[in-house]
Amino acid sequence: MNDFPLSRREWQLLTALWELGQATADEIFAHCNLSPRLKRSALECLLKMVHKRVVMRSEIDSQRFEPCLNRVEVASLCVRALLTQGFAGPISEMLAGRAQDMNEADLEELEKLIQDHRNRSTDKP
Numbered sequence: 001m002n003d004f005p006l007s008r009r010e011w012q013l014l015t016a017l018w019e020l021g022q023a024t025a026d027e028i029f030a031h032c033n034l035s036p037r038l039k040r041s042a043l044e045c046l047l048k049m050v051h052k053r054v055v056m057r058s059e060i061d062s063q064r065f066e067p068c069l070n071r072v073e074v075a076s077l078c079v080r081a082l083l084t085q086g087f088a089g090p091i092s093e094m095l096a097g098r099a100q101d102m103n104e105a106d107l108e109e110l111e112k113l114i115q116d117h118r119n120r121s122t123d124k125p
Contacts, residue, residue, distance in 0.1 A: 005078035010050050013043075014067065014074065022066040 006014065016031040017023060023031070029043055047065070051057070057068050069077075087094050095110075102110070 005082055006050070006053075006074070007046075009046050013047060013050055015071075017065055017067050018071055022064050024064055028065065 012032050013028055016028045020027060020031055025044060025047055057066060
C-alpha cells in the first residue's frame, strides 16, 4: 500500500463505502451527494485510484465494491505517511507541537495508548 494520504474526495468516496458496506459505483456516487458539476468520468477515475491503493476491492461479476480496510486502518496509514513525508524528527517534538491543542480527554486517551503499548511490549517474549 502506498500513496497515502487520500485526497478529500477519495476520503469522501471511502466514507460512503464504509457506510454502505458494499456498493456499486452509482450507489457510492449517489450516497456522496456530490455536486452535479462533477463529471462522472472524474468520479470514476477517483474510484479507480482508491481501488488501486488496495483500500477497496471489487467483485468482478457484479461490479460491487467493498472496503478492504476499516476507517481506523486507513487513517493510520494516512497519518503514518504524513509523518514520514512531512516530519522526520522525534515523535516527542511532534506531539509537543500539538500538546497545546489537547484537552484533558485527549491527554487521557494518549496516556492510555502509551500504557497499552507498554503492556503489549512487555507481554512479548
